Amino acid sequence: MKKYSTARSLCVPFTFALAALPAAVVQAQEQTVLEEVIVTGVPAGGATKLEASVSVSSVGGDELIDFAPRSAAELFRALPGVRAESSGGGGNANLTVRGIPLATGGSKYMQIHEDGLPVLEYGDINFGNTDNWLRADWTIARIESIRGGSASTFASNSPGGIINMISKTGEEEGGSIGVSMGLDYDEFRTDFEYGGSLTDTIHYHVGGFFRDGEGVRDTGYNGENGGQLKANITKEFEDGYLRLYAKHLDDRVATYLPSPVLVEGGDSYGAVPGYDASSQTLQSQQTNNFTTFDQFGNPVRRSLADGIESKVSAFGFEFEKSLNDQLTVRNKFRQSDISGGFIAPFTDGFAGGTASIADKGAELCASASVAGVGLDCSGGVTALIDGQPADGDQLAYTNLLFDTKIHDLGLFVNDLSFSWENTSGLAISGGLYYSKQAIKTSWNSWQTRMQTLDGSNSRNITYLANGAGIDENGNAVDVVLADNGALTQSFLAWNWDLEYTTFAPYINVGFDVGERMRFDVSARHDEVEARGQRLDGCCGGNTPIDLNGDGSVGQFAVDGGVITRLDSDALLENPGATSAGFIAGGVRVLNSSNAATTNVNYDADNTSYSVGGTFLLTDASSVFARYSDGGRAIADRLTQVGGSLRPDGSLTSTTDGFDNVQQLEIGYKHVGENWSAFATFFNTITEETQAELTSGLTFVREYEANGIELEGDFNFSDSFVVRGNITWTDAEITDDATNAAVVGNTPRRQADFIYTLIPEYRNARLATGLVLQGSTDYYVQDNNDLKQEAYVLVNAFFNYDVTQDLTAYVNVNNLTDEFVITESEEGSAAVGSFIRARPLNGRSANIGITYRF
Template sequence: MKTQHTKSLITLAVCAAFSSSVIAQDNADVEQKNKEKFEQIVVTAAPGGATMQEASVSVSAFDESDIIKLAPRSTAEVFRALPGIRAESSGGGGNANITIRGIPLATGGSKFLQIHEDGLPVLEYGDINFGNADNFLRYDWSVANVEAIRGGSASTFASNSPGGVINMISNTGELGGGAIGTSFGVDYDEFRLDFRYGGEISDDLYYHIAGFARNGEGPRETGYNGDQGGQVKFNITKMLDNGHIRFYYKNLDDKVSTYLPSPVLVKGDGEYGAVPGYDASSQSLNSAYNTNISTFDAYGNAENRDVRDGIESKVSSFGVEVDLEVAENLYLLNKFRISDISGGFIAPFTDTFPEGPGDVSDFAASLCSSALDGDGNALNCDTTTVTLANGPDAGEVYTGEAFTNLQFDTRINDLGNMINDFSLRKEFDNGFDVTVGYYYSNQDIATSWSSWQTFIQTLDGSNSQLLTITNGDGVELVSNGLLSPSFLSWEWDLNYVTKAPYMNVGFELSDNILIDASVRYDTTEASGELISSCCGGNADYDINGNGVIEQIEDASATNSGFIYGGVINLNRAGASSQIVNYDASNTSYSVGGSYLLSDTQTFFARYSKGGRAIADRLLQISGTLNTDGSLTDTTSGYDTTKQLEVGFKYGTKDLMVNATLFDTVTEDTQAEVTSGLTFMREYEATGLEFEGRWTATDNIVVSGNLTWTDAEISKDVNNATLEGNTPRRQADWIWTITPEYVTDTWSVGASLQGSTEYYVQDNNDLKQDGYNLVNLFATYWVNDQFSVSLNVNNATDEFIITESEEGSAEVGSYIRARPLNGRTTVLSMKYMFD
């Protein structure tokens, strides 16, 4: 019964599965779509040739008509509707935290889950410091399908992805036609244009081009246009007698505001809300008055930075895919891509609350009492005054609330990579097939953490202002808001080469029993250097050109008291350096099988072990590297995940139900920037995933998923008191339920996305109550070509935090947390044409 891996069959299945659109559709269309999904060939991180119904893996797929119902405001919000996926999209258009099946989400990014674009990873490592994979990926109409493999064969068919793979698969133009559309933020400032077009150039040559452009403030108030840029993707496919060759090109140049932890009010046990004057779910601590800062790099060179850049993502990629039957039943598949990736990450992070709730007066007095003059004498602190340093009321006395802003500031110099995945697959007449392959990846990590500065500012969601603090003698303790000119300055210049031969053997023991076994051997060659220095240079430098040597520009200036050490005269020659020069290896394996009870029912089981190279975060963990860059006995350079899963699939034209029981054990070696914590842990998780779609009547369709997870920290090398606790941000239940009513001319529905309560830190004290987000959508088709849509994300305006820097807090106090966006509404118009 196993489907043969031929180009014609893959093209037929993929075209059918991706052909649905948001034009009017009746019940028969929906039933056909359900049927096609089960006949769709799995093309992501799985043994070749099996359909979704046959494959012994947990696999899900969304197309455009599914995604529009989620009312996503970012790529991560597309992912969060996949079964078993926990995608925290509280960071804005990027900087999301994504994980799967109870595997830990100890820091940012997606460590154990890889994000692919057309079958190759966007970045080899999804949790690079300030370089999350979703920062360099955008969902738009170029995407035909989002396919996700959870667990299983992801361990052996992809490197560094033992938890799973999410793959965004591009339209390739087989169907022809195009569309253009605009969308507007109804209750926030953003305009966006999307387009796509594709078709045949000749009988054996077709193409597709698509992209978007946007501009606006974004879903939260920043005081300026923080979201601006766009993307273009193009591919062209040449059909051959024995397969195809395809060329890809992508150019992404986009900026989005990112939202770091900021002040949130603890209203009750598990309940949170806005602090006076600032609502973190709809406002930000960004400000039109504080858009440019003057700083130094790790070499002591002066530079200016623009806070409006936010997450700046620049990607230029070129790729080639070759899929050929090179001899009878012998198939060659090669995917290649080279990417130039750069950009930056800059945003305010709430370091402390000087006096909150309350005014800033006590903070000013405390600062004065701890400060000394140039001769080491105490200052006159009988009185202190706090005034606004900028903005329309500059110079006026300020007695409100304030916060200290540790300005996260990273330049992404180079995250480029070159990746190639080559495989040969031989099918035999007796139902036996063998795949052998070789994977190569060269990933650069070159970033500059530029002398993070600390400012004191008004706690204000509408253009926060800098503060100046003076003592009774008029001495400026803080000038123009600058508390500290340097918290740190790190220069990263690393390279990771991954090489991985792999092999899969498949058997058809009978017409209804399929078994496969695979193995992968990854080696990582790491090299480079981390330069750690403070900043300031060795000479006075008038950075802003105003003719005055100010505090940050004074090479001899020092500060004392609570602040972070002032300016230290270290340049590159005097900085500390950690060399990286090691090899690490890991063997992964996966064994699974399917029992096809009938055309509509399948049982499957699989056991897998996969590895994840630790990459750049290893350098932040003491004792893992020797001075010569080699690994110590503390680490192997890899973390591993072991997974057992047993599942059942049922699919007909009007009902689909998948259920998978899973058990995982994960090692995690991590470093957290914001807290400075490092840890080496083991986690265990057991859970059950449900996914389904039901065509209830001629007009009513219900789809969704539900995941139960029981997870715990089973071992902690540094803090045994945490053993037995539930990992941070891990809920017992998460779900997405989408009911929809469809007619010939309009449709309406809701996407209900929710979670039971979870602890925000590993000490299991402070928690977020369970919640249910209501996302609404409606579409009216004026005719077969033109439609108007309205979607509302978080329609009931729930205030939900996904993470907190604090693990304990009293009711009425402030914590530093990241909430999901409040209510946002988008009106869209779309015109489709041949």
């Protein structure tokens, strides 16, 4: 009869990959499956899938092409229980799991790791979503995920779970090189990877990619450009190993923020006249370059083509050594330098729908004034595009540019651990975790522009009043919008300069009860030291302010919220004379001497724990149960939650600096001769302290979710297999400190069912199939009014071995071209009106060829 053992060699858990093999091969490897070891979110040394009292899944690196991914987040959608909203493009995705809320963006409760260490300590940093700083390529051996369970005690700030991207290390000699390109979109990409041995005890792996092109959606310029290089080298010892690794990412991708979408009725949505948000963008070559101001009032030239700019240089090492037959010590270290930027148009001004160019001009002229004197619009308004009269019937929209520079999101992290096990089944493991996360980000002035609503070539609009206004010098002024479309040059500017240091000791004790039962209990104590400040250029009120201290406000300050004159070239030639801000009608101040300062100077701590056990029913099946309580430090978004920090930066009584997640899980696992099944019931209670930049709302809430997560595969024959997963979730908002009306409602974007189904046919040379990823309907906001209807996304793949070493493939993402929104700024809307929403990508097809050697 099989006994438990946690000290095993690090095998590869290919649950999905094995399901893709012929049934005969699966049967031959059945015992191997039972012995395979998972390494994510479990005690040091790993545990087999049947032994572990957690829910864990894995996707093999060779399968990545089959999922037809256009971003890393689209790969994560295939993982059970994971809700991955990939509507932001190559980055800026929203991720959560098992009914845990997505009150705003990013991945707050589920951490993303590379090779066992976090990419960022906090997954919801403003404009710094974790997936901005990683890329999926052929260097990945597999992607593991653990949902709930001991993730809360074996990693900081991950009470919902962990997604771990594990790299190839070159144990097997060989590699591959390939090229791919879009069939119906502009992108060319080349990938390569190679691994092998230098000696009997030294092996290595190197790989990466480079791409160039417009991207999946039309931008009018090179929206995607850059690549990644990764390398590692491992020295094996008789009793351990030392591995050194490095990564350099320098990549730029377009990102898509909420933009105009038509409400068609029946919980369905579509393209507005002249603009399809699922395949087009409001970025364009004509609006690409502009002048703005940084957080200190200095003029800056910017380009929309920068999009999400991701620069990462990281190096680290892993070390493992057995000190004797029972005791093993391990250490993982990584230093990452992370910087870049985030720039994209955000649509504003949809009170009742988008107006025509003529209507927008009349509205602006009627509200504009210069030095308190209203403009005379009796003679009408002239709209100009490129200096020529515009078609007044064409639709126009107000563009609020999100323009952020990421100066430093660098992460220093070290995890020192040990494991000890005796022959009677008692195993003790633990360690000390240390990290230092920088958050140094500036939001340049929130420049507001008026543009045409045109998906192929959006252009700036300039309005002229046919009457006259008078400036502060008594001169006539006839320009309502200046700088070729600028409504105002200075609406908001923030600067975050923060640092979070985490120190966390942790321990796990596991023991056998007889030959078929194992229990474990683990705990982690996180201590967080938060230091820094946020400069907030908000809110200047209606009084002009002398920003540069020259004794005069100058010609660039107004009272009506509309800039009347601005010469960008003059600004750059003589920036000191500009005052660099326009203070009126709530326009923000862009100078540190006038800015409000939010200090951050506190220490916070939290103890997480997890208790679980597994009973082996047979050699091929088991049941488990687990209860966990894990914490997540709130980090930079706490500075936006009013009343949470005192003037000196210490915490008030309204928060302890952490949000907690409590989870109960009961599960069943089985691996048979031609089928496998994994089922988990979960109950999750989540605290949420959060702030949303676009709406200015804050959330101090509690949520509860119950659900069932199913994962499995069935081999119908040697060549046909079906695999997949489905998760049912019943979630509700159970408490809200500021808005009692939403209590009892379903959280935004939470569907009752989400699922992935993959039927696949394989023979000696061909592999083809479908990836069906679907969802039942869900509310797009917490008021539970506006819904997205149920949908199924169909991805198709076709791989053919031209020779033993050469494979050609075609994959199609969203084959049926479904129009699906993941989020909306509006929670209610009339049929026929426009909302601001982010849809998933429309249909896109990719072709490629791979040579293995």
